Amino acid sequence: MKWFWYCLKNYCTWDCRGHRREYACFNVTLIAIPALIEWFLPLHLLFKFLPIWIILGLLLLIPVVCSHIRRLHDLNWSGWWVILILLLGQLPLGSILFTLTLSLLPGSKGENHFGRLPY
Structure with missing residues (x-):
């Protein structure tokens, strides 16, 4: 969770490099939390909260794209490769x-x- 909060705090930072641990932990958390919620909630409750899911997805779009760009920068690739993702x-x-x-x-x-090596 440490890396998840780190990515959210630096949600609009893309001009540096991001370590693969940061990238992997952030993306695993983004997959695991909704998967657990969907597993335990009945289907009719999931549809009831659909607007909230859509809003959360839109709010997390910028941190996700920025984490991809930071990871691409760590590989010495252009951030424009995020379009392919x-x-x-x-x-x-x-x-x-x-x-x-x-x-x-x-x-x-x-x-x-x-830039220099992250952390």
Whole structure:
């Protein structure tokens, strides 16, 4: 949860690098919390709170995109690759596979175009 709150506090920061631990923990938390809620709540209650889910999804869009960009910067890739992630999100398992790949790749050693090593 530490990294989840870190990403939310730095929700609009994309001009630096993000460690893969930060990226993976943030994305796992974003998947796990709604999955647990959906598991335990009956279906009719989920539909009752649909507007809240939509609002939360829109509010979390900027932190998610910024965490992707920071992780891409750690790999010394341009942040514009996040467009590919968003497009792959329209395919079944596309975004999940790309996010998993980004979580497993080690960052570039030393300083790169986007700054020094994170933490």
